[in-house]
Amino acid sequence: MKTCLVVDDSGVVRKIARRILEEMGFEITEAEDGEKALEVCKLAMPNAVLLDWNMPVMDGYEFLGHLRRLPGGDVPKVVFCTTENGMDHISRALHAGANEYIMKPFDKDIVAAKFQEVGLVELSEPTPV
């Protein structure tokens, strides 16, 4: 089973994301800030990270920088999921090694589309009209 680390300081967002991703077949671990997320990754690299930007202690952007420098830290697909919806933030995230970017608010369709985009889930059956 593929694993996804959900990093967000909001318990509500983590819960929503967990429900969506579990339905997509992921095993979920959670972290409430970048520092705790790094600890999780040092123990075992997840296949995917759904990553908030603004969090206390260590934000998502800083976490990504640290992650990509860890041994094996280039493996997880990182999908930002943040209210930061400016082109400047998106560009910075991509340069820092993010694979995809979700602008909140999000729903199941968006998460599924973005996870497909980075090859984390199989293409679903085409949508009928």
Added chain:
Amino acid sequence: MTPPDYEYLRKLLKDHSGLDLSADKQYLIESRLLPLSRKCGLAGISELVQKMKGGASTIVAQVVEAMTTNETFFFRDKVPFDHFRDSIVPEVLKARAARKSIRIWCAAGSTGQEPYSLAMSLKEMSAALAGWRIEIIATDLSQEVLEKSKAGIYSQFEVQRGLPIQMLVKYFKQNGELWQINADIRAMVQHRQLNLLHDFSQLGMFDVIFCRNVLIYFDQDTKINIFGRLAKSMEADGFLVLGAAETVVGLTDVFKPFPDKRGLYRPNAARAATAAPKIAAMAGR
């Protein structure tokens, strides 16, 4: 919804757009027309029907529009766009090397996601297409959706469904909560209002026709008729792309499925040269 109201709407839609609803599409009508009836300040679908029976032609137009406008998103279903990049364009590059032009028709262009997805795909291949004349014609029944398509302005929600983030960064400009596709991509797409039930030969000949998720609404005879006319508007070595739930199989032999590429069809050369095949086959021996 009462059965007489449903029958009235079925007939109205059939007459105005060719839309052929089977007997069990009440949910579709409700999901599309309840919001419209609220927008018109009416209590529900039966009030909407009453208005139309009273001769409210503007409401008729809005009902047809609401029922025939499809939800769409960038690179919808993904596979057809992989075919476009990996099979269709490389073939056309070879076949049209002398002419250096490619004409593409999106026959249900809707709000622009499909024609612009094709335009962006071609932009990504611009090295191979240097010096080529590229035409993308987007047509739709509805003037309202064509206007949206021309503007190329999408909500944050719309740009997150199917569009890779790198393409958003590369081909869109942000304006508050909205995103507009860049002028050079918009300039690649021409828009025309068109009802597929009517003659479309004036559009000329195409190398590629995307006709996805629109024929599904028509009855069998209308489908056959449209396939016949699509074949006449297509170069003999062109490509037809249909929606995932659509096929020509069992309806017509003017197109034949492209092997191992779901949703991809080509004109049937054997059918085009009906008189010649036997002789050609013998000469080949």
